[in-house]
Amino acid sequence: MRAFADLYRRLDQxxxxxxxxxxxxxxxxxxxxxxxxxASAAWTVYFLAGGKPRQTVPxxxxxxxxxxxxxxxxxxxxxxxxxxxDLAETLALLLPEGEGDDKxxxxxxxxxxxxxxxxxxxxxxxxxxxLWVAAxxxxxxxxxxxxxxxxLRVGVSRLQVVKSLAEVAGVDESRMAQRMIGYAQAxxxxxADDFAALVADVDADEGAALDAGxxxxxxxxxxxxxxLETMAETLGPPRDWVVEWKFDGIRAQLIxxxxxxxxxxxxxxxxxxxxxxxxxxxRALPPGVALDGELVVLVxxxxxxxxxxxxxxxxxxxxxxxxxxxxxxxxxxxxxxxxLVAYDLLEHDGRDLRGERQSERREKLERLVAATLAAAARxxxxxxxxxxxxxxxxxxxxxxxxxxxxxxxxREGLMLKARxxxxxxxxxxxxxxxxxxxxxxxxxxxxxxxxxxxERGHGRRSGVYSDYTFAVWSADEGAPDRQLxxxxxxxxxxxxxxxxxxxAIIRRTTVETFGPVRSVQPTQVFELGFExxxxxxxxxxxxxxxxPRMLRWRRDKPVAEADTLASLRALLxxxxxx
Amino acid sequence: MTATRVTAGFWLxxxxxxxxxxxxxxxxxxxxxxxxxxxxxxxxxAHADHARxxxxxxxxxxxxxxxxxxxxxxxxxxxxxxxxxxSRDGVDVSLHPAGHVLGSAQVRVARAGEVWVAxxxxxxxxxxxxxxxxxxxxxxxxxxxxxxxxxxRWSPQAELIAAIESWWxxxxxxxxxxxxxxxxxxxxxxxxxxxxxxxxxxVCHGAIEPISAIYRDAGVAIPPTRRADEIADKRAFAKMxxxxxxxxxxxxxxxxxxxxxxxxxxxxxxxxxxxxxxGLDRGFALSDHADWPGLLAAIEATGAERVLxxxxxxxxxxxxxxxxxxxxxxxxxxxxxxxxxxxxETAPGExxx
Numbered sequence: 001m002r003a004f005a006d007l008y009r010r011l012d013q014x015x016x017x018x019x020x021x022x023x024x025x026x027x028x029x030x031x032x033x034x035x036x037x038x039a040s041a042a043w044t045v046y047f048l049a050g051g052k053p054r055q056t057v058p059x060x061x062x063x064x065x066x067x068x069x070x071x072x073x074x075x076x077x078x079x080x081x082x083x084x085x086d087l088a089e090t091l092a093l094l095l096p097e098g099e100g101d102d103k104x105x106x107x108x109x110x111x112x113x114x115x116x117x118x119x120x121x122x123x124x125x126x127x128x129x130x131l132w133v134a135a136x137x138x139x140x141x142x143x144x145x146x147x148x149x150x151x152l153r154v155g156v157s158r159l160q161v162v163k164s165l166a167e168v169a170g171v172d173e174s175r176m177a178q179r180m181i182g183y184a185q186a187x188x189x190x191x192a193d194d195f196a197a198l199v200a201d202v203d204a205d206e207g208a209a210l211d212a213g214x215x216x217x218x219x220x221x222x223x224x225x226x227x228l229e230t231m232a233e234t235l236g237p238p239r240d241w242v243v244e245w246k247f248d249g250i251r252a253q254l255i256x257x258x259x260x261x262x263x264x265x266x267x268x269x270x271x272x273x274x275x276x277x278x279x280x281x282x283r284a285l286p287p288g289v290a291l292d293g294e295l296v297v298l299v300x301x302x303x304x305x306x307x308x309x310x311x312x313x314x315x316x317x318x319x320x321x322x323x324x325x326x327x328x329x330x331x332x333x334x335x336x337x338x339x340l341v342a343y344d345l346l347e348h349d350g351r352d353l354r355g356e357r358q359s360e361r362r363e364k365l366e367r368l369v370a371a372t373l374a375a376a377a378r379x380x381x382x383x384x385x386x387x388x389x390x391x392x393x394x395x396x397x398x399x400x401x402x403x404x405x406x407x408x409x410x411r412e413g414l415m416l417k418a419r420x421x422x423x424x425x426x427x428x429x430x431x432x433x434x435x436x437x438x439x440x441x442x443x444x445x446x447x448x449x450x451x452x453x454x455e456r457g458h459g460r461r462s463g464v465y466s467d468y469t470f471a472v473w474s475a476d477e478g479a480p481d482r483q484l485x486x487x488x489x490x491x492x493x494x495x496x497x498x499x500x501x502x503x504a505i506i507r508r509t510t511v512e513t514f515g516p517v518r519s520v521q522p523t524q525v526f527e528l529g530f531e532x533x534x535x536x537x538x539x540x541x542x543x544x545x546x547x548p549r550m551l552r553w554r555r556d557k558p559v560a561e562a563d564t565l566a567s568l569r570a571l572l573x574x575x576x577x578x
Numbered sequence: 579m580t581a582t583r584v585t586a587g588f589w590l591x592x593x594x595x596x597x598x599x600x601x602x603x604x605x606x607x608x609x610x611x612x613x614x615x616x617x618x619x620x621x622x623x624a625h626a627d628h629a630r631x632x633x634x635x636x637x638x639x640x641x642x643x644x645x646x647x648x649x650x651x652x653x654x655x656x657x658x659x660x661x662x663x664x665s666r667d668g669v670d671v672s673l674h675p676a677g678h679v680l681g682s683a684q685v686r687v688a689r690a691g692e693v694w695v696a697x698x699x700x701x702x703x704x705x706x707x708x709x710x711x712x713x714x715x716x717x718x719x720x721x722x723x724x725x726x727x728x729x730x731r732w733s734p735q736a737e738l739i740a741a742i743e744s745w746w747x748x749x750x751x752x753x754x755x756x757x758x759x760x761x762x763x764x765x766x767x768x769x770x771x772x773x774x775x776x777x778x779x780x781v782c783h784g785a786i787e788p789i790s791a792i793y794r795d796a797g798v799a800i801p802p803t804r805r806a807d808e809i810a811d812k813r814a815f816a817k818m819x820x821x822x823x824x825x826x827x828x829x830x831x832x833x834x835x836x837x838x839x840x841x842x843x844x845x846x847x848x849x850x851x852x853x854x855x856x857g858l859d860r861g862f863a864l865s866d867h868a869d870w871p872g873l874l875a876a877i878e879a880t881g882a883e884r885v886l887x888x889x890x891x892x893x894x895x896x897x898x899x900x901x902x903x904x905x906x907x908x909x910x911x912x913x914x915x916x917x918x919x920x921x922x923e924t925a926p927g928e929x930x931x
Binding site: 012013015072075076080084086090093155458461463496 | 727728729731848849850851852854855856857858859860891894897898901
């Protein structure tokens with residue numbers, strides 16, 4: 001635990017990416033040199049890369065530990081938690097000073113102490129936890145509670161972990177990203193061998209050993225937010241680019257190797273089991289294929305629909321109904337059929353194509369999709385596979401006009417991929433012309449809404465009222481019984497300075513306090529942007545918006561002039577998916 | 579006793595009552611730290627939220643007087659020593675060390691066996707820089723509660739100063755400047771007086787220098803410091819400690835220092851989120867306020883039957899005390915917290931130069 005706590009402290013005390021990386025490289029290198037540390041280092045990598053074991057200690061028990069350990073009344077512990085905004089930190093701050101010198105390793109902590117806990121009854125769990133914690137020195141307690149709550153919040157990205165490990169192992173980053181795939185999957189138990197494999201030298205057979213199911217690290221797009229007029233100058237002519245629709249679905253890789261197939265989401269989560277309707281497609285593909293694309297929900301096909309049709313895309317809300325379901329009913333499969341809109345071919349005939357040009361990969365993809373669909377048609381079979389169509393125009397202005405039609409089609413905008421570009425790793429800034437995938441999204445829909453509730457945030461925003469609920473008017477000004485109807489929560493879009501100002505305003509204008517939430521006098525108007533809108537029976541407003549965020553603080557706008565439900569409903573019909 | 583309640587927590591017969599100008603002693607006709615102009619204002623200490631402009635006469639400790647003049651200009655001031663009794667209309671008023679900043683005092687008000695103490699801001703640990711807090715027995719205690727939650731438990735000063743010194747040494751060894759944000763009145767001088775000046779040269783922001791001069795005049799040993807514009811060779815900053823008010827964070831004033839690590843010395847740094855939100859490299863929970871155990875110990879030591887908690891976490895503190903049988907209430911005042919409002923601190927003529 002000490003090594004992990006030390007690394008955590010160093011990462012926490014460093015604000016620069018460089019310093020954080022240096023701290024990780026140092027820690028991983030020290031662990032590599034000492035096989036006795038491998039097992040614990042495996043856990044360290046797991047946690048830093050975002051891994052979460054099942055929760056071994058329920059929050060209820062942690063609160064009990066705080067109350068019993070500190071001897072404070074429960075309401076005061078809650079008040080402290082609301083101010084700190086992080087349960088692990090609250091516990092570390094409230095418990096009496098630790099005098100202990102427990103040297104149990106992280107690996108033993110995890111495997112022998114924490115993971116078996118859920119098998120015990122609550123009293124025994126509470127007893128053990130209190131004993132263990134009493135024997136831990138202060139900083140290590142904090143680290144322990146962080147592991148238990150699973151919210152590290154130390155400002156380290158998975159990519160940084162990959163880079164640090166790549167440096168320690170002396171392999172390149174894309175290789176390390178490959179090695180890391182699946183490593184931080186929920187409930188996995190990493191071992192000393194896993195760490196040894198991560199930091200091992202390159203092995204000639206490694207490519208083969210990276211077996212059956214593993215996907216490639218996803219190449220992520222950056223947002224194009226510069227003006228249309230600069231596009232020709234920065235990007236060159238549109239003919240240098242593969243231009244496609246940006247579909248509003250789930251990014252996924254479909255892998256077909258040997259006898260197996262796998263579907264991976266962008267979070268490198270294995271999701272094959274939730275989409276059994278893709279199995280016939282996977283079986284129809286030749287072995288040694290990796291497709292990259294977007295998972296979408298189509299309207300159920302009728303006799304007239306062509307097998308390659310993209311008409312009848314259902315909104316993202318439909319896809320959400322298929323997320324996180326363990327048991328998929330026949331009805332779901334019938335009403336909410338998914339399809340993969342393929343836009344890249346990463347592997348063909350078992351060969352990694354990522355180094356090839358976009359245009360070459362695209363050509364191979366087109367041939368593969370056409371052949372696969374044609375073969376299926378000969379068997380009288382429809383496959384849930386579509387080719388992401390290319391969109392073409394001679395000028396960027398022409399493409400902009402096409403992009404403007406995205407919303408009624410249920411699409412978010414356009415994607416721009418340099419014809420000469422390779423398939424990279426992660427999201428990175430590079431040469432504007434070649435190295436980057438751009439997403440060129442429509443401007444978000446927006447309304448002017450009134451802030452009516454505020455809640456204290458967590459992590460970096462702990463203690464500050466940073467999470468807001470927004471409302472619009474039920475009717476036009478002057479209408480009788482006009483009231484504010486809540487419709488969205490948002491917590492991003494403000495600068496730290498604006499957030500501090502808002503925090504002061506919220507404290508000043510509080511009407512009532514309910515635990516961590518305050519209702520405030522309606523005094524502030526924000527332009528609230530969102531990516532999508534759909535009817536909802538669960539919300540009082542009758543609509544649910546997607547990715548709401550604050551675009552602008554309208555200090556200039558009186559509350560009475562904020563938008564109404566009618567303006568939201570108008571967006572609903574404009575955004576109807578075709 | 580029949581009495582009319584005038585405002586939450588107070589009764590008309592009380593020696594001190596809360597009015598719209600602040601705490602008021604009718605029997606002696608004076609206010610304590612009023613937030614609006616008053617005829618006679620007894621001032622606990624020179625921070626802006628306690629010593630405001632516009633009163634006709636200020637009564638304060640003699641070491642507070644120069645700070646008050648620096649802040650408020652040429653105002654009428656009557657000074658007293660700690661423990662010296664000023665009597666008026668049968669009311670005895672005296673000042674007692676609060677250990678907060680130079681000249682800070684608790685105000686003791688007594689009449690016919692009834693004793694009230696208004697604490698102003700205070701801390702219990704003797705910092706070796708200003709006169710240490712002295713508990714004063716009383717019947718009613720008006721206490722601050724800036725850090726009135728049990729998550730606030732300070733490490734000893736020696737440990738915190740050692741942590742700052744080690745951060746400075748590491749930075750100097752790595753060739754980067756060390757920028758320490760500390761409140762311009764009090765915290766900065768405490769840090770300067772306590773940190774080992776042999777580690778390297780020290781530069782102070784223009785808002786801190788004049789206050790340090792007043793501390794030096796009062797006999798506080800503050801090592802020699804220089805202003806940033808006196809350093810010709812910019813490379814020299816890499817080994818230096820630069821002390822600046824929190825409002826300097828993110829300002830162009832910092833550009834000259836090249837690569838630097840920054841840190842804030844404040845009780846709020848006890849909570850990680852406060853530091854991370856400000857994007858600071860380090861936070862040192864060095865506070866001039868009482869922590870939770872300090873507040874409870876101070877309250878206990880007064881022997882007071884009634885406790886009135888002002889600014890800060892007054893509600894949880896008073897509820898906690900009330901559950902333990904103390905007649906405790908929270909009091910709404912206009913005192914703030916100097917650490918949270920660094921900008922109001924800058925007096926006229928003190929620009930971020």
